[in-house]
Amino acid sequence: MILHMAFGFIKKFLAKVRLKSPRFWLGIVGLLFAFVIIFGVFTYLFYIQDLATPESLMNRNNIGLILSDRHGEVFFKSEGVKEFEVVQIEKVTQNLKDATVAIEDKDFYKHPGFSIRSILRAFYTNLISRSPTRYGASTITQQLVKNALLSPEKSIKRKFQEVILAIEIDRRYSKDKILEMYLNSIYYGSGAYGVSSASEIYFDKEISDLTLAEASYLAALTQRPSQLSPFTGDLDALEERKNIVLELMSEQGYITKDEAEETSSDKVKFAMAPAELESSQAPHFAVWVREYLYQKYGEANVNRSGFRVKTSLDLTYQAIAQKAVAAQVARLAKQKVTNGGLISFDPYSGEILSMVGSMDWANEDFGKFNVVFARRQPGSSFKPIVYTKAFSDGMKTTDILHDKPTDYSGYKPKNYDGKFRGDVTLRRALANSLNVPAVELLNKVGVKDAVDLAKEMGITTLTDPDRYGLSLVLGGGEVELFELTRAYGVLATGGELVPSHPILTIEDKLGKKIYEYNPFTKKEEDNFSPGVISLFEGTAEPFKDKFIGGGGSKRVVDEASAYLTTHILADDKARGEIFGTGSALLLSRQSGAKTGTTDDYRDSWTIGYTPDVVTGVWIGNNDNSPMGRVAGSIGAAPIWREYMEAVHRGKTVREFARPANIVLLEICPTNFERACTGCENKYIEVFKKGSEPSNICPEEITSVPEPTEEPTETPEPETTEEPTEEPETSPTPLAIPTLPLVTPTPTQSLIPTI
Numbered sequence: 001m002i003l004h005m006a007f008g009f010i011k012k013f014l015a016k017v018r019l020k021s022p023r024f025w026l027g028i029v030g031l032l033f034a035f036v037i038i039f040g041v042f043t044y045l046f047y048i049q050d051l052a053t054p055e056s057l058m059n060r061n062n063i064g065l066i067l068s069d070r071h072g073e074v075f076f077k078s079e080g081v082k083e084f085e086v087v088q089i090e091k092v093t094q095n096l097k098d099a100t101v102a103i104e105d106k107d108f109y110k111h112p113g114f115s116i117r118s119i120l121r122a123f124y125t126n127l128i129s130r131s132p133t134r135y136g137a138s139t140i141t142q143q144l145v146k147n148a149l150l151s152p153e154k155s156i157k158r159k160f161q162e163v164i165l166a167i168e169i170d171r172r173y174s175k176d177k178i179l180e181m182y183l184n185s186i187y188y189g190s191g192a193y194g195v196s197s198a199s200e201i202y203f204d205k206e207i208s209d210l211t212l213a214e215a216s217y218l219a220a221l222t223q224r225p226s227q228l229s230p231f232t233g234d235l236d237a238l239e240e241r242k243n244i245v246l247e248l249m250s251e252q253g254y255i256t257k258d259e260a261e262e263t264s265s266d267k268v269k270f271a272m273a274p275a276e277l278e279s280s281q282a283p284h285f286a287v288w289v290r291e292y293l294y295q296k297y298g299e300a301n302v303n304r305s306g307f308r309v310k311t312s313l314d315l316t317y318q319a320i321a322q323k324a325v326a327a328q329v330a331r332l333a334k335q336k337v338t339n340g341g342l343i344s345f346d347p348y349s350g351e352i353l354s355m356v357g358s359m360d361w362a363n364e365d366f367g368k369f370n371v372v373f374a375r376r377q378p379g380s381s382f383k384p385i386v387y388t389k390a391f392s393d394g395m396k397t398t399d400i401l402h403d404k405p406t407d408y409s410g411y412k413p414k415n416y417d418g419k420f421r422g423d424v425t426l427r428r429a430l431a432n433s434l435n436v437p438a439v440e441l442l443n444k445v446g447v448k449d450a451v452d453l454a455k456e457m458g459i460t461t462l463t464d465p466d467r468y469g470l471s472l473v474l475g476g477g478e479v480e481l482f483e484l485t486r487a488y489g490v491l492a493t494g495g496e497l498v499p500s501h502p503i504l505t506i507e508d509k510l511g512k513k514i515y516e517y518n519p520f521t522k523k524e525e526d527n528f529s530p531g532v533i534s535l536f537e538g539t540a541e542p543f544k545d546k547f548i549g550g551g552g553s554k555r556v557v558d559e560a561s562a563y564l565t566t567h568i569l570a571d572d573k574a575r576g577e578i579f580g581t582g583s584a585l586l587l588s589r590q591s592g593a594k595t596g597t598t599d600d601y602r603d604s605w606t607i608g609y610t611p612d613v614v615t616g617v618w619i620g621n622n623d624n625s626p627m628g629r630v631a632g633s634i635g636a637a638p639i640w641r642e643y644m645e646a647v648h649r650g651k652t653v654r655e656f657a658r659p660a661n662i663v664l665l666e667i668c669p670t671n672f673e674r675a676c677t678g679c680e681n682k683y684i685e686v687f688k689k690g691s692e693p694s695n696i697c698p699e700e701i702t703s704v705p706e707p708t709e710e711p712t713e714t715p716e717p718e719t720t721e722e723p724t725e726e727p728e729t730s731p732t733p734l735a736i737p738t739l740p741l742v743t744p745t746p747t748q749s750l751i752p753t754i
Helices: 002-019 021-051 054-058 095-106 118-126 140-146 156-172 175-185 195-205 214-219 235-251 257-264 281-295 299-305 315-331 379-394 426-431 435-445 447-456 465-474 481-492 559-569 636-650
Strands: 065-066 074-077 308-311 339-345 352-356 400-405 422-425 504-509 513-518 522-527 594-595 603-609 615-620 664-665 684-687
Touching: 021 522, 054 504, 065 281, 074 281, 095 140, 095 235, 095 559, 140 156, 140 175, 140 315, 156 175, 175 379, 195 214, 214 235, 214 352, 214 465, 235 257, 257 315, 257 465, 281 299, 281 308, 281 352, 281 504, 308 481, 315 339, 315 352, 339 447, 339 481, 339 559, 379 426, 379 435, 379 481, 379 559, 379 594, 400 426, 400 435, 422 426, 426 559, 435 447, 435 465, 447 465, 481 559, 481 603, 481 615, 504 603, 559 664, 559 684, 594 636, 603 636, 615 636
Parallel strands: 065 308
Antiparallel strands: 065 074, 308 504, 339 352, 339 615, 400 422, 504 513, 513 522, 594 603, 603 615, 664 684
16 A cells, blocks of 8 residues: 555656746756866865865875873874874885785876776676775775875765866876875875885885885775785785785886796795884784774774873872782792783773783783783683572572582582582681582572573673573683673672773864763764775774674663672681681772682683772783792782772772662571571571561560671581682792772872772
8 A cells, every 4th residue: 555655656656747848847957066166176275275275185294093091191192193203205116106006096196186997997896896995986095085185984975075176186296296196195004104115114215216026016005005904904905905006007008027937936024123113102002902992993093183182080090000010920920920910991981091911021922912812711700790690580698509519410520629618608618619519509590591691791702601501600601801800890789780991082183083982971983984094994882792883881780689789798707717807809998809810720710899999910821831829819809999999099988879679687697598586697688579588586575776788798618627628738939918998098099080
């Protein structure tokens, strides 16, 4: 019926159109023509001043990438930020000029700045050719206009402007001058702007000394510099593109066929890659953010536009983190510890506050590798996710698990100290990181459901639940320190996953705002328009599937379940059975923390949080070799505590918000019912409303003391010998420093509260 009506409408419209006189159609054509003329004149007048000199077209200042921390302090500048010297066309080797014209614009010396033929040929060739990048639709003059004057927007309007300005440039300047400007302004990748810079960076020689093979490599780079870079790109693709350049040079008569074939097999020696950084303040973070920007916006777009990026990093926090990691790794050197990493977030905004990707960036063996994104087994630091799932399913902190020898079809879990404690509550089991009850709990909630919750909490590396089995709760699945720390942030926020954000604002070299993230509203504003270059470089949000970038937040755990887990992880008295009270997991303010240690001491973890900051620490060895009995509580925990105390010093003391549906009751440890008269060692326990014990004490209770959130008392273990998480032979010298409790003062903090 709807289709019939639509066709009827179209038929009537066409009938009316046919009745229109030729004068009507001439009027329409005239209006369109007038619009084109007016728009062309406007474009010409708007850009006329920029066409006055070659310098204004070559755009040689304020290029490249600059990164600053959240307070505006610069810590990274790319190579492109520097100015470069213009090379006269007479000094450019003829081979490079010929190679560039052959691959970019074979009719360069014939057309008036643009070529209808090349546009039609490119459209046709791109449809049928196996190599869609063999030919380009823009002339060299048009590319000069695009790079120097116009935005990278891909539209008919911009293409029309490009053609208008190309015609004027061709009228004003000679072909050799246009080619000179083009060669001096084009981006060749790896921070190289212009042929002089590219020749020096890639071949360590003067532009006039380039061989035919080297010239063909440079000409091959111009369309996709980041993907084809000899240092970081696809060398096979670069080789193929170089051979296309030689083939076209032969076809167009610049060289013979024999020269092309002979040169295609020449082995070219590239120079050493240039230093990536000018600052060592946050090298791993700088490289990661740079690659993030390149993938999102395209390398050439980032550098050509002159991105000035204010990141979420806090350099004061960063210095504290790097110092703490380096010092602890040095202390543990005798225990065969060589590396460590740290990542810290604001859990409510997702801002990355500090990132230590390796103990020493300059280390030749592993310094450049970022362990924050390495997939490692987390040990017991994965347990809070399983317990949170159990609480979501309705279990209580007082429910009983069984710490006894158990066989799960051949899998026989053991506790860290090899002992069994009989019946234990969920609180006691998690607080003291008991393995056997944790495996029983995972068996109850199900591996698949636990993995599903981990994914909801932002962990993307657990893709095969069948491979992990019940060992998952003990760290049997590989995760990233980055993602597991963010998952703890979900507990800090009361159950909300906030995407990670490394960037606050981006402006181009002219001060135009490209991007902004508001940490209070969690909203992004992105004004960048992907251009022609972005057909090959950059996507809208490259790491969205890893919850990096993007606005808003998502509730993935109910508030009460998250609070129950946090209440246990913050219970210093409950974990005293294994860790001792006042351990490196205790801060001078309310905080939750958990350690993790893998088999053979290959990984040592500590992850913890306050309402303001969540931080994860890992120490170990990049080659996965075992350490010398360095557990999480004595390896990573001291770093975590030192960093967290420092970044909170002077901040207002905040406690975790208690949800409205959480109730606190006095409980008797002998039966975990409401404490009645005569109950000894009663303690305060937390319950979801409706799940609390229903027993009624026989005596009349006239007054009930107001419960507080003081650390709870847990039942004493049945064994007479006190177990410990310390290794049997403590590594030396590893005495955990007892940090003085810091009483917050009303003085202003070093770093404003985020």
